[in-house]
Amino acid sequence: MGALDTIDRNILRLLRIDARMSNASLSAEVGLSPSACLRRIKLMEQSGVIRGYTALVDAGNADASIAVIINITLERQTEDHLDRFEAAVRKYPEIRECFLMTGGSDYLLRVEVESAGEFERIHKEILSKLPGVLRIHSSFSIRNVLATRPKRN
Numbered sequence: 296m297g298a299l300d301t302i303d304r305n306i307l308r309l310l311r312i313d314a315r316m317s318n319a320s321l322s323a324e325v326g327l328s329p330s331a332c333l334r335r336i337k338l339m340e341q342s343g344v345i346r347g348y349t350a351l352v353d354a355g356n357a358d359a360s361i362a363v364i365i366n367i368t369l370e371r372q373t374e375d376h377l378d379r380f381e382a383a384v385r386k387y388p389e390i391r392e393c394f395l396m397t398g399g400s401d402y403l404l405r406v407e408v409e410s411a412g413e414f415e416r417i418h419k420e421i422l423s424k425l426p427g428v429l430r431i432h433s434s435f436s437i438r439n440v441l442a443t444r445p446k447r448n
Contacts, residue, residue: 299344302327303393305418306335307345314348326347350444360407361435363414365422366400368430377426400432411435 300306305325309316322332326422339345369376377395380402384393392405400406404422414433 315355361382362411363406364434366432367402369427370429379426387421
C-alpha cells in the first residue's frame, strides 16, 4: 500500500477510538460509501498498516495478569544485531509489545504473566536466549493506572 491519504488517516483515527464502529457509521464520518470505506480498511489490513484489533479490559473485572516491563540492552547496536533480535522477538506470542528505544536500553518489551513463576519460565526459556542480549532489567507492575485510546475530536 502506498502513502496514507487524509481519508485513510481519518479512518485509522476513528478505528483507534472505536474499532467496533459499524462500517456504515465509519463511512458516513469519513465521507465515503460503505463499500469504498470497507475496501480501504481491507487494503490497510492486508498491507499491515492495521495489524489487528483488541479490547481494553478493566483488570478489576477480568482475570488479572501482571504486566512486566523489560529493558533489554544488546551487546552491539549494528543493523545485523538489531535485525536478529527483532526477528527472534516476533516468534514469541508471550512478548506482547517490543519498542526500539533511545536512552539507556535498546529495547523495551512488555509481557503479561499470571505469576512470578510464569515470568521465571519466560525469562529462562525466552528472554535469556534472545540473540545478542547483554543485559535484561525487568520491572513488575503493581496496577494499571491508565489504559486509554484517542479521544474524538
